[in-house]
Amino acid sequence: MTYHPKSEFLHVMQERGYFADCTDLQGLDETLAAGVVPAYIGYDATAQSLHVGHLLNIMMLRWLQKCGHRPITLMGGGTTKVGDPSFRADERPLLTPTQIDENIAAMGRVFDRYLDYGAGGAMMLNNAEWLDGLNYLDFLRDIGRHFSVNRMLSFESVKSRLDREQSLSFLEFNYMILQAYDFVELWRRHGCLLQMGGSDQWGNIVNGVDLARRVADVELFGLTSPLLTTSDGRKMGKSAGGAVWLSAEMLAPYEFWQFWRNTTDADVGRFLKLYTELPVDECERLGSLGGAEINEAKVRLANEVTALLHGGEAARAAEATAREVFEHGGAGDALPxxxxxxxxxxxxxxxxxxxxxxxxxxxxxxxxxxxxxxxxxxxxxxxxxxxxxxxxxxxxxxxxxxxxxxxxxxxxxxx
Structure with a gap:
């Protein structure tokens, strides 16, 4: 990105490696510089825990709040009933309302570690609040008429599924309309001006920006982060044991710590900038270390990331256990x-x-x-x-x- 932002938040996004694309970079920068901007990221409640793949955009919300703006975590109590088809080979299994509510409650405990939901702070909302009560015919007439099926079929997330001759149900096809409508409702109800997400959400985000322009003649903004892979080509968040969950009930803090301790040498500096709050120059210094020193940089990475999620005591216990196991052959107290x-x-x-x-x-x-x-x-x-x-x-x-x-x-x- 050659543009030099005036706003602190976009400067952080650029400097630390969070930035992939924006619908109107200069317009967003000027809006961020002018006052407090409410911004949201949506999370469908498809599991009992978020995983490491979500952590990058959670950190974006954290930095947004640190820069003086207002993050919104939008829980998909409504959209989870449909399921996001983006870049999936098959349809998501449908969950019951009770399962969805339980998943949302569990996910909320993770967000509490990263965001301040106190008075005037972050907001946690549930799109079931407006989606569950929609009148289908009114929704089709007022919202559906603004969507071109031809254009929807051209989005890569849909096109790749159809090119592989994999089924895309009408239920899933509605998802992008509902997500676009979420953005408009958040603007109407809470003055939300920005939607963020991974670059796989670009089409859905652009739909929301376009819908707001059509139905309310208002300019909203979209900002995406890169989809991360490790330097050896693996999808971020996957390990030999499966998904790296953020809930301590689904993955012990020690195992979470070990995931970061096992980071490939080439990824240390990049991950320090994305997943910790250490100054950028310190992240780059640690990432440039070689030999045995890079292992201490990995320990620093593991400690910083684990402390943000599970607290400093859990991080110290995990490091002590790791040293006991690997240096002295013991068992350690923090092992699963x-x-x-x-x-x-x-x-x-x-x-x-x-x-x-x-x-x-x-x-x-x-x-x-x-x-x-x-x-x-x-x-x-x-x-x-x-x-x-x-x-x-x-x-x-x-x-x-x-x-x-x-x-x-x-x-x-x-x-």
Whole structure:
């Protein structure tokens, strides 16, 4: 981006690497410089937790608030009932209203870590408030008439699905209209002027800007961030164990810390700028380190990111556990722990079952393959027998299980 913004927020977006595209960069910059701008990002409640893939745009909202503007987290209580088809190969499974409400409540606890929802601060809204009560015929007449099917079919998120001859249901096709309508409603109700999201949302965001111009003759703005991949080409947020969840109930803080500690050398500086609040020059200095020093930069990255989400104490505990595990061969206090009742081990329990239940493998087949390929260890000794059974006596002291060199868990006997 060659444009030099006057507003602090766009300067941060540019300097730290959040910026991909904008519907009207100069117009948005002038609006941000003129006063407080309410801006939103939408989150459909498709799971019980957000994951690391959401963290970049959560940080954008955090920086927006730090720069004096008003972030809005829009929970998709209405749009989740439809499902965003963007760049998906198939239709999302439909959730019940109860599941959606439970997911929204769980996701809200994550946002509380990053945003201040106090008086005059961030707002958490739910689009079910206006979508659930829509009259379908009125909506088609007043809103649907502004959308060209030809243009909607040209959006890459839709076109790629159809080019692969994969089904796109009429239900999903409505999603982009509903998201555009969300933007207009947020402007009407809360003066929201800006929608942000990943670059895969560009078409949906542009629809909202265009709809506002057509129905209210108002100029709204869209800003997107790049879709991140790691330097080795992997989608950001994926690990060998699956999604990297932001909820401590779905992923232990230690495992979250380890994800960042295992960052590829080439990504350290970039991730420090995106996922921490360290000064840019410090991020670049740490990212330029080589040899053994880059490992300390990774520890700094892991500590900073974990402290923002789970608190400083959790970050310090994770680092202490990692040093105990990797430098001294111990177990550490912050390892993910599987606590078994005496009844569960009364007749013995298989090592394969323990590996699966402790989260080190997704299935018994994967656990047995891990053992066969010499990738599993128990108390740092190689596991070679997939038929091994453990009883209460064997679990009288905590047992440390390992998958490879970097993933560990404890198994304990409760009571």
């Amino acid at each position: 722990t599987l606590a078994l009742s005496p009844d569960e081990v009364a007749g013995g329990i298989s090592i394969v079952q323990l590996i699966v239940r402790s989260g080190l493998a997704k299935s018994g087949k994967e656990a047995r393959r891990l053992i066969a390929e010499n990738g599993a260890r128990m108390d740092d000794a190689p596991l070679t027998d997939a038929g091994l059974m453990l009883d209460a006596a064997a679990l009288a002291s905590p047992v440390k299980l390992s998958a490879g060199r970097k993933r560990h868990a404890l198994v304990t006997l409760a009571g």
